[in-house]
Amino acid sequence: MSLPQPVPPSWKDLGKSSNDLLSRDYYFSGNSLEVKTVTPNNVAFKVSGKQDDKSKAVSGELEAKYTDKAHGVVFTQAWTTANFLRTQIEAENHLAKGLKFDVNAALAATGAGKTALVTTTYKQPGLHTRAFLDLFKGPTFTADTVIGRDGFLLGAEASYNVTEGKVTRYAAAVGFSAPEYAVTLQGLNNLNLISASYYHRVSPDVEAGAKAVYDYKSTTQNVNLEVGAKAYLDNAAFVKAKINNAGILGLGYTQALRPGVKASFGLALDTQRLNEVTPTGPAHKIGAHFVFEG
Template sequence: MSLPQPVPPSWKDLGKSSNDLLGKDYYLHGTSLEVKTFTPNNVTFKVAGIRDAKTAVINGDIEAKYADKSHGLTLTNAWTTHNVLRTQVELENQIAKGLKFDVGASLQPDKLAKTTTVNATYKQPGLHTRAALDVFKGPTLTADAVLGRDGFLLGAEASYNVTEGRVTKYSAAVGFSAPEYAVTVHGLGNLSTFAASYYHRVSKDVEAGAKAIYDTKATTSGVSLEVGTKAYLDQAAFVKAKINNAGVLALGYTQALRPGVKASFGIALDTQRLNDAAPTGPAHKVGAHFVFEA
């Protein structure tokens, strides 16, 4: 008798462990700040901003999220410094168990730019499928599905332009996921770009991962390769490091200063241009990120 199958990850989360290891917690493009506050009636306020190190431009947004867990309802509203208004309404596990609907819309009044996307997600043991309809672009229907059994994963995604009556994009992926490691291979962009990722939890304090990308349409030949690691110094701090085949080395350090306060610092060095005058020159990048929660 086979064991009950868990719900597999969604299409966008295939290879997530490796992507998070190589992509998150590296703050390299300026200084950013995030402040979160929570109210007793399940409302979360978030203010975030970033000052770009190259242009010195400050971009930010303010967001309010209300969650009614008993009715599976979540309402999110946001306003950005680019004068973009965003609204998202989510309804989960009300029509059927494992079924979630959400509608997202944005409006930029000064440019009369607007978007609306209707999404549906259905999750069951061994199956995770999603569909999204972009109302004003096409309209375009995008659907994906991931099947999982005994750790093996098989996924596919396709986009269909309703007006033109044709498939505009398709991708596929296979992988294997276990508690200590995961391997995923993607065929993206109508199978013109291939990506392979690997993640390994070496111990409770050390993680390692790698990602290789081969683009058949790229003007330069060869495979892009990136490897990285994460090490926990203690319960409140960790360091990360990664390097790619172009010789760019990135380092990240995150420290929990106290409950609700976290600071992260990052630096990227082009090891082939270490003789540049200053670490903040065009070949190198530095940044910092601060989070306050109350």
């Protein structure tokens, strides 16, 4: 008798362990700040701001999220300094168990732009499928499905432009996921972009991963390779390091200063231009990120 199958990850989360290891907690592009609070009636507020290291421009967003756990409804409203309003409504397990509806709309206060994306997600043991309808782009219908059994994963995605009456994008993926490691191979961008990723939890304190991307249509460098690692120094701090085949070395350090207060620092070094200064400034980047949560 086979064991019950877990719900596989969604299409966008295939290779997530490796992607998070190589992309999250690296803050190179200026300074950023997040402040999070939660009220007694389950309204979560988040204020975030970022200063770009090149233009020195400051951008920010104010977000409020209300969660009604009893009825499986989440309502999110956000407003950015670019005068963009975003509204999201999520409802889960209403018509059937594992079924979720999501409406995400955004509108520029100046009327210069608008988006509306309707999403349906259905999750069951061994199956994770989603369907999207982008109302103002096309409209375009996109569907993806991931099936899993005994750790093996198989997924596919396709987009159909309703107005033009043709498939505009398709992709496929295979992988294997276990508690200690994961391997994913994806054919993206109409199978013109091949991405292979690997993640390994070496020990409770050390993680390692790698990702290679091969672009059939690239006119310069067809293969991009990146490897990285993460090590926990203690319960409150960890360091990360990564390097790619272009010689860019990334370093990150995150420290929990106290409960609810976290600081992260990042440094990107171009190892091929250690003493070089570009016309717009140094060839290297540095940044910081602070989170206050209550």
